Amino acid sequence: MIPLKRLKRKKRRDETYAVGQYISMSPDKARRVIDQIRGCSYEEAIRILDLMPYRACYPIFKLIYSAAANGVHHKRHNEDYLVIMKAEVNKGTTMKKLKPRARGRSYMIKRPTCHITIVLRDFSFYEDFKAYIKLVSGEERQKVLRDLQWDGYGADIYEAYHKY
Structure with missing residues (x-):
């Protein structure tokens, strides 16, 4: 039997990410905050997290700030146009400690x-x-859209092109 290769997701030029692992809090408590900021712009998410009273806000704030800094430094993104496309919380390992109790028990x-x-x-x-595609003629426009479809941008650009 031939082993199946793991399919890798193609890296997008317009996306940047940050991952925080083994953050010491319950995933349910972190999800409560993440659900509030999913789909927001970068600046709006920072403002929301600044005003929320939960303990989970600070690590999420640091992650969003780090992801934006990664995009600005490595990929030359503009902070004004950054939007949170995906925010997920997964369960990590459970750290176990023993606390001494009465009569030698733990x-x-x-x-x-x-x-x-x-x-x-x-x-x-x-x-x-959008500004570029307005300058291009009809035949060239179709060629550009066809080429971008194989680059992993096809659906997003098609939506952006027909939206305006």
Whole structure:
């Protein structure tokens, strides 16, 4: 039997991400905050997290800030156009400690951890593409759209092109 190769997701030029692993908090408590900021712009998410009273806000704030810094430094993204496209919280390992109790017994303390992934997308690419596609003739336009379809941008650009 031939082993199947693991399919890798193609890296997008307009996306940047940050991953926080083994963050010491319950995944349910982190999801409560993540659900509030999913789909927001970068600046709006920072403002929301600044005003929320939960303990999970600070690590998520740091991750969003880190993802934006990664995009600005490595891929030259513009912070004004960054949007949170994907924000997910997965369950991590559970740290176990023993607490001494009366009569020589011990009690197990379980500390849950979680893994948080934040993906930001830069929509300035679509604004530049919209300006470019208006300058291109009909035949060239179809060729550009066809070439971009194989680059992993086809559906997004098609939507962005027909949206405006």
